[in-house]
Amino acid sequence: MEQLARLEDLPTEYVDTLTQKNLVPLWPSLRNVLPPVKPIPNTQATAWKFKDIKPLLIEAGELTPIEKAERRVLVLANPGHGLENMRATSVIYLGMQLLLPKEWAPAHRHTPNAVRLIVEGEKAYTTVEGQKCPMSHGDLILTPSGLWHEHGHDGDEPVIWLDVLDLPLVYYMEASFVEGGECQPVVSTADKPNYAAGLAPVKHFVRAENNSYPMMRYPWSDAKQLLIDLAQKDAEGPIQVAYVNPETGEDCQKIIGYSALMVRAGETVRFSPRSAAQVFHIIEGQVQINIDDKQYDLEKADTACAPCFANIDLINSSNQDCFIFIADEAPIQKKLGLYSVRDRA
Secondary structure (H helix, E strand, C coil), X not given: CCCCCCHHHCCHHHHHHXXXXXXXXXXXXXXXXXXXXXXXXXXXXXXXXXXXXXXXXXXXXXXXXXXXXXXXXXXXXXXXXXXXXXXXXXXXXXXXXXXXXXXXXEEEEECCCEEEEEEECCCEXXXXXXXXXXXXXXXXXXXXXXXXXXXXXXXXXXXXXXXXXXXXXXXXXXXXXXEECCCCCCCCCCCCCCHHHCCCCCHHHCCCCCCCCCCCEECHHHHHHHHHHHHHHCCCCCEEEXXXXXXXXXXXXXXXXXXXEEECCCCEEEECCECCCEEEEEEECCEEEEECCEEEEECCCCEEEECCCCCEEEECCCCCCEEEEEEECHHHHHHCCCCCECCCC
């Protein structure tokens, strides 16, 4: 495309007059906001090692009591967005949260959607709208937009989990806020459907609720076993399952998509370039991830992110299977008609 005129090509007096009138010429910046062929992402390929995060998180527990923190979190910030903006990607916020024995993180609700992927520790729980969800390694727990939730810990060792929120997008839309609340009484879930059998009501007999979340907790034991079963039937990968709403078959939340991937021992999984940025968190095992020209060796509880349209290779050269939790921006992009996948160059 032809090079467009620069701002410096315009007379200073003209530019000053535009500024005084709150006007900006488009053409000098047109290629920045509408670049040829593909976006120019601020999101950079980045990795965060759990061995670096954990001691600092434990120290945070010593330095700041939960009463002074409300949520004791270290944010996994992408330098491409500026650390002060607390973004992993343009849509995804990541944080490692610590809860010490006998602590209670008070009830609140907020507009961003959130999930918790349990990294380490036992006997903590999240209560969502009165539903008490035990937190065990690898479990995924939803705390959707506008629903009351709190965290408690009945165990004897620290519990750490990965928070994933659509906070950057909600904040950009000037729709981000939080409300505080009281401790939630736990309600019985005996009358709630159990979808573990893989059965769901037929849609035309059910009145669909726009904000219905029939499952708040997705146990890792179930997801892992499904991946193993699928791997035994499929000689060639990739072996990947999505976390979905069992009543609709759609993504379990509206903006960010979540899935679990198995990279078998000795296997390489290659991702085609896609328009959605992605986050990879190692639940079990180890893997080498190549993101374009960057290479990271990831172990259990490590996290990495990749920008849009990146070439991604997951290489498991060990003799043990690797299980990876993935968060991506595909749901919101699909709703807006922006999602695409391309062939690798």
